Amino acid sequence: MATIRTQPSAAPVIQALRSIGYNAQTAISDIVDNSIDANSDYIQIEFDYDIDSGFIRIEDNGIGMTDSELQQAMTIGSKDPRKKRAKEELGRFGMGLKTASFSMGKRLCVITKKNGIISERCWDLDYVSDKNEWLLYETIPSEIKDKIGQVGENSGTIVFVDRLDRFCGYGTKKVLKQDSYYSKVKRIHKYLEMVFHVMLEKGLIITINGNTLYPWNPFLEGNQRRIEGEEQIIRVNQKLVNITPYVLPHPTTFNQVEYRYAGGIKGWRDQQGFYIYRENRMVSYGDWFGMFPKDVPSELVRIKIEFSNEADDDWKIDVKKSSISVPDEAKEDLQAIAKYYRQLSQEMMLYRTKATRTGEKIKGTLNTxxxxxxxxxxxxxxxxxxxxxxxxxxxxxxxxxxxxxxxxxxxxxxxxxxxxxxxxxxxxxxxxxxxxxxxxxxxxxxxxxxxxxxxxxxxxxxxxxxxxxxxxxxxxxxxxxxxxxxxxxxxxxx
Ligand SMILES: Nc1ncnc2c1ncn2[C@@H]1O[C@H](COP(=O)(O)OP(=O)(O)OP(=O)(O)O)[C@@H](O)[C@H]1O
Ligand SMILES: [Mg+2]
Structure with missing residues (x-):
């Protein structure tokens, strides 16, 4: 059958790509994912406030890219999502760098160094829309050269996003005030402390405007009073899924500061539920996926679920790495496990039951x-x-x-x-x-x-x-x- 080559037009596609539902937190996380995939152990994030020329800059000390790798990386859809990814790799769609950046600002510049050779590219969405063609600048504009700075000695990459219309209203009448801008940065800081806590615990260093991130562990690692349930391993479509339930200690065992901190970004009631990790990176948190309501008596339950990138299809991971859907095959098991631990939480909340010995694994003492x-x-x-x-x-x-x-x-x-x-x-x-x-x-x-x-x-x-x-x-x-x-x-x- 005859076919007609039909190119998507650049201007409308750009607009659509900018609106696939990132928020600032998920966007920054998606860019950080790339730095982690590039084996970085030091990632510096900078948010610069300026009504006319603020920017976001993410520098890593990873393996960097050659010129052709960078050219490929800047391409929309740079990798086939159906291809098997390396063990522990966080990328999947070949989209994140571009879509995440465009969701915040209109210009994306990347400078990278590999084998001593520096390469650079720049997407300017105003130019792409104007020309209605995917025209990528080979070099970055001179006016941002000094802002973007230099890649470290060995190798690494700097991602630089400016003209932050979506992030802070650049070019519109509603530009974020400075204090709101930095409140937003603070929320991003806390979010990253949560979603990357496993990597941070393992030694990754991330800073935001010079402040080092500290891992926020939802299961209160190290707290002697928490109950760690038996780890269960189930198979979903032949791939292993690890489930570890936790029941956190009664609120009265914390002082006020500890209590608020343990409540996380959304607070105790909303943070109950499943925490889903893909290759050690949290992709979903505090959600019962419609199986149960979020009620106060169950707020001590947080259940860790881990799957690998091989199972992406089963869990329907999205480009933003911030939403999944629970495979039907896993629902019954998860529901049964959650039900048991919710009951335990309820009993602890209502009757102040203690585990037989602090920190000891529960052995079904609450069975009837x-x-x-x-x-x-x-x-x-x-x-x-x-x-x-x-x-x-x-x-x-x-x-x-x-x-x-x-x-x-x-x-x-x-x-x-x-x-x-x-x-x-x-x-x-x-x-x-x-x-x-x-x-x-x-x-x-x-x-x-x-x-x-x-x-x-x-x-x-x-x-x-x-x-x-x-x-x-x-x-x-x-x-x-x-x-x-x-x-x-x-x-x-x-
Ligand atoms: N900081 C970086 N250091 C080294 N290589 C990078 C960096 N950022 C991106 N890349 C390269 O660019 C490619 C494209 O990145 P992009 O985020 O667009 O897609 P992805 O990570 O492959 O998949 P996903 O859309 O799921 O994030 C990556 O696969 C990687 O090869
Ligand atoms: Mg990516």
Whole structure:
């Protein structure tokens, strides 16, 4: 079939590319990604305020680019997103450098050094729009030469963006005031401390206007009181995903400054949820992805999820590296894990439950059921130290507490698992009753007699014998126990 070569026109495409939804924080992060991919360990970011000629400058000491690599790098769509990327590489689409820069300003200059050779290029969007063609300047304009400065001794790259119309209203009537400009810079500072915290912890140095970034770890690494859940590894479309849940300590264990700091950029309630990392770089934070509401009792839960760049398709990573969607295959597992830890957070918030020992991994002590095993038998028993139960039992008088305990014992004996086990049991020749069952019969008989309903021993024995958990005990044995053990109340009724 015949085809007609149809070139996109430059001017409208530029406008569209400028509006793919970056904000200043995600844009700067995307440029920093490139420096990290280029093996930099020192990245200096500078935000310069000037009503007419402010700029953003990002300098790294990475491997730099040759002239042809730079030419390729400045091309829109410089790499095929479908190609396999190197292990740990953060880039994917061949777009970030351009789209992130254009989302902030109208001019992008890059100067880079590799093997001792310096190369430079410049996109001027006013010129591209004017000519309606993708015309890239081979050199950077002389008026910014002294602002952009020199690449370090060995190798490295400087990305320079100015004419900051989108970043601070350059050329419009609404130019940001200086204090708002620097408040914005402060927010970027905090955002980078969060999304790059793993790299910062590993020794990467990033400065903004000379101030060194300090890693902000959402899971409060080093806090002895936090609970670290068991790491779980699941497979999504054959690729491994690591999940590590954390429940942070109760708010009262912090002083005011620590508490505010641990709350992160959005505050405690909004920072709960999943934290998703792609190659150690946070791409999504504090989000339950519609599985649960963000409520105060669950605000102690933060769950780390890590995937590799091989799984980009499954998680639908976007150009901005700031949004993903949870693969259907992973949803059920994530929901189940989150549900458990949310409940734990709720219990800690409402009842101030503590982990058995500070810093120790949780071992299911908050399950309502626990498996009890000895050499021969195993059965499910209720967790009698569950904080909700403890709270209820504390609130009632002794008599009611006893009744609740008897009732719970019956629930336990009647649990479907225990019933199955009993049904399979071979009846013993001689009926032997353990002390616990004996006590239970007595307790229950006493409760039945105390209801005031007219009951004789026969009736009570029959009722108990039909109850779950007592199937294995013959009625006359029950009757004998009641006859012997239950108080005079019983004998009066006989
Ligand atoms: N600071 C830098 N140092 C060395 N090379 C760089 C630097 N910035 C960009 N590059 C090169 O330019 C290429 C294009 O960068 P760009 O950010 O546009 O796309 P990408 O990183 O490949 O993918 P993505 O769109 O997902 O970010 C990179 O793949 C890299 O080869
Ligand atoms: Mg990139």
């Amino acid at each position: 059921w626990e498996l009890s095993t000895d050499d021969i038998n195993s059965s499910y028993i209720l967790n009698r130290t569950h904080p909700v139960l403890t709270e209820i039992l504390k609130a009632v008088d002794i008599d009611l507490r006893r009744k609740i305990n008897v009732y719970l014992k019956l629930v336990e004996l009647g649990s479907p698992c225990n019933l199955l086990k009993t049904a399979n049991m071979v009846k013993k020749e001689e009926q032997q009753i353990d002390e616990k069952s004996m006590k239970l019969i007595v307790d229950y008989a006493e409760i039945l007699f105390s209801t005031g309903i007219e009951l004789d021993v026969e009736k009570v024995a029959e009722t108990i014998s039909m109850m779950a958990g007592f199937e294995g005990i013959e009625i006359h044995t029950i009757r004998t126990i009641i006859d012997k053990e239950v108080n005079s109340n019983a004998s009066n009724n006989t």
